[in-house]
Amino acid sequence: KQEVTQIPAALSVPEGENLVLNCSFTDSAIYNLQWFRQDPGKGLTSLLLIQSSQREQTSGRLNASLDKSSGRSTLYIAASQPGDSATYLCAVSGSQGNLIFGKGTKLSVKP
């Protein structure tokens, strides 16, 4: 059974700092991995999608990497801003085309 773990559960950093969020998964047989952002009480906003054949994806200040063999992904946020404060969720594709999520990392960026 696929399990997704995100570390740390919460993170507080000063504005301008570069940071890394970690995601690990137990079964390397995935089709893709997706990172999402969730603001309190809101839906999920897709940030980056990495197909199983890819190693990384970049969008603006965000860079996500994927190492299928070790079951790990990282989300790198450069020059963090207070507007980046949110919960970040990692999800891997399941056998039914569904997504299996971690519990998220709650990020707080202090001005």
Added chain:
Amino acid sequence: ETGVTQSPTHLIKTRGQQVTLRCSSQSGHNTVSWYQQALGQGPQFIFQYYREEENGRGNFPPRFSGLQFPNYSSELNVNALELDDSALYLCASSTPASGIRAGELFFGEGSRLTVL
């Protein structure tokens, strides 16, 4: 391009009642899936619909049921509501399976259900 829209945004029900949640998928998306997110947890997969048929289901009891319509919109129905059904219910639609972004899910803002 219109994104995924869900209604209602908030609702309160009592134990034993029934609820219907609605979702309009993003233009061009033919697959709709539903997720339940309890407070402080990641979303859990309920089921998925493709071309009006259920083609995947998570570990949820039969009182959770759904429909997909010819225009790809969808409904989630929950019967005999229990206190533990209180959660944010998220609908997602998927891109067609082609190209580098195949399989990417786009979510709506969710419906917050409170069961008293």
